[in-house]
Amino acid sequence: MVRRAMTPTGKKRLLGLRALLEDVVEHGSSAVERVHRETAERTFAVLAAIPPVAGPARVVHDVHDAALTGVYGSIRLVNRAVGAVLTVVIEEATKPDRE
């Protein structure tokens, strides 16, 4: 049995959809990370102005920022990995195969 191959336009569009979804996650996570960071900055700025808690707050601030970078960075990393896998899957799935 010969399966009908997807047209070049159909395949191009499928790859385009994959790329667009990846872009949405990439840019979306970066935007949310920026908002998250700027919002947290305000709180830490208030704490930094209070001498008894300024020291510990600085430590918590550094830990928070590191966690933030790690979490959002891992989201983007997984997103790119999924995108790469999907590209391979689409390439393979759109090849005409014979049984």
Next chain:
Amino acid sequence: MGRKIDLALGVLNGAVGDYLVRTDNGLALPMALHLHGEPVAPTPAALAAAYPEATARVVVLVHGLMNTEDIFAMPGGRDYGTLLRDDLGLTPLYVRYNSGLPIADNGAALSALLSTILGVYPVPIGEIVLLGYSMGGLVLRAATHAAALSGAPWLPRVRRALYVGTPHRGAPTERVGRVVSALLRAIPDPYTRLIADVADLRSDGLKDLGDADLRHEDRARRTLQVTLRDPQHPVPLLPSISHHLVAGALSDERWVRTLFGDAVVPVSSATGWRSLGEGLDPSRVKVFPGMSHAAIPRSLDVYAQLRQWCAAP
């Protein structure tokens, strides 16, 4: 299924089509003639196969923002193109394009496409009628502007242009959106700036609609002020073409016409030449009360007027 995908791609391209082109995304629609939803290559063989009964008079139909040529479809498979073919012998050529690109770019691309078609069309083209809906009318004007500058061979064959619900003086909704976006960005809050960022993702084509910017230099001059354009804008109507304007209005009430027009384009924008000193013969301007922006590209009443204009010598 294919039709639904085409409609979805039309919307997507209108929203972020410029981004799709910048990122070389396969979802970006290239400008091309379409017939029954399929692209028609601008080659002698493809055009001869697609238009076996091609006539020397053609009508070029250009859709609006976030549409495809499907926007012209009426019940029963008719549209302005097929009706003009049956009644007056015009061959309809439907253009599909990425409405998210700058209007100037689409105009230049359309001019180039028409130049190509002129050379490979099955029979010698005697007359080209231009018919644009909403943004499509601005694309047509940008195309004639580009053609006039480059001396394109198709332009002398254009005797009449029909603009249906075209915002010649811009669309207020986009201008309001521009101001709201700027206000949100001015507030020193990360959440409002995020909303402004999302709002500013809208395409260049959509932004061009605000002031009906037909040239790149018009886009560069864009300001936040909600004012009418300076005297140099819009691009003047070519005197060699007979221009005909159709506008819709939700009702015949003066205040409704003034404020809302057809719900998207104010009547003053769709027919606004007189206020810009470009007086048109009143017989070439028609306002349809009770006609919304969605209804105006597929109305038998509007068609009757278009037919009359096309039938005139």
